[in-house]
Amino acid sequence: MSLSLRSFAFAAVALPLALTAVPSFSQASEKGNPEASRIVAIGGTVTEVLYALGAGDRVIARDSTSSYPVEVLAKPDVGYMRALSSEGILSQKPDLILSEDGAGPADVIGIFKASEVPMVIIDTPPRADAISRKIEDIGAAVGLSEKAKALADDVEAGLAALKSDVAAVSTKKRVLFVLSTAGGRIMAAGKDTEAGAIIELAGGVNAAADVTGYKPLSDEAVISAAPDVVLTMQRGDHAATADEIFALPAFQSTPAASSRALISMDGLYLIGFGPRTPAAGRELASQLYPEVVKP
Structure with a gap:
């Protein structure tokens, strides 16, 4: 996510400001682990989507930007998504690391990619028209494609309704x-x-x-x-x-x-x-x- 605005400051819910960026790749090029039951979720939106898909019980740990829904706060915190520790995450014994792009530092991401634990990085461009793809990529990574498609359709409908209503604004602020x-x-x-x-x-x-x-x-x-x-x-x-x-x-x-x-x-x-x-x-x-x- 571009710069996720810390402790919760959605740490810059996407603030691409000061940390080394990591090249992103989409779930589309990764197999993920559809049967994963020990998921480490990195990035507040990834975590939120997992819970929305009914997979919250499969999340065993999360990063500090993951603050919704409130029950996720009871899960172990592996640190800020741009300052991760490989030891802290791998000690959770995950069978899938699911992350938004922008996580780091780069050497830690390299360790994850070289490990035997599947890792999927979800592309998260700052655009409303990219939300559906984001949701569907997350769903595919954890074997919940049908639920993800339904959720993505709901989001699209909500965005379309908002666009229609906003079109009636004559003078923009x-x-x-x-x-x-x-x-x-x-x-x-x-x-x-x-x-x-x-x-x-x-x-x-x-x-x-x-x-x-x-x-x-x-x-x-x-x-x-x-x-x-x-x-x-x-x-x-x-x-x-x-x-x-x-x-x-x-x-x-x-x-x-x-x-x-x-x-x-x-x-x-x-x-x-x-x-x-x-x-x-x-x-x-x-x-x-x-x-x-x-x-």
Whole structure:
């Protein structure tokens, strides 16, 4: 997943910011283990899909970005998906390691691939139209293709309904996703990010679309972006209140500050791009355009 925003901060539910990326390959080129009963799930969306397919009892351990559903928190935590330990995972005696792309470091992934334990890495591009393939790849890896197809169809129907409703929005709002404001430095989401994609899915305009990935913005860039709404995550280091956001000089002259327009949502829900994405997109749209889109 591009940069999974830590302890739960969906650690950047996909923040491709600072860790070595690992080349990804899809389940389509891997056999997986349809009979696996000891699965180590790496990546919050992979874990969420496994539970949605009824395979939660087959998950024996998960990474720290896997926070949904709540019962998964009782499973052993093997660490942050971008800083994995081969010993910690292999000591769980898994018969399948199922991971989102972007897991690392690269040498640890190499150890997994060289081991006798099947490993499948699921491609997770930050696009709504890739969710179905993601779900079906996960289902195929664990022998649940029929259930995965049904779940993927439900997701597609939800996305189509949201697209239809959002089409009725006449004036789109500019939304700036703020990952963090540590030290007064504003880290925002540009294009090719999950955050940018969910903004567009909800009928908004990504106010930082001139940059790519998650990047720090100068005060001048924030002012120029002129967001009508600021979007943040609710947990961990990424959480911020309206008072904190709009006290920053960069935001004080923006349209968002005049109405104190701040929306905060759970990170994995908001930018996980999994089974709950149609609901997350609708919730965001209903807050952006309450007169047009209903929860």
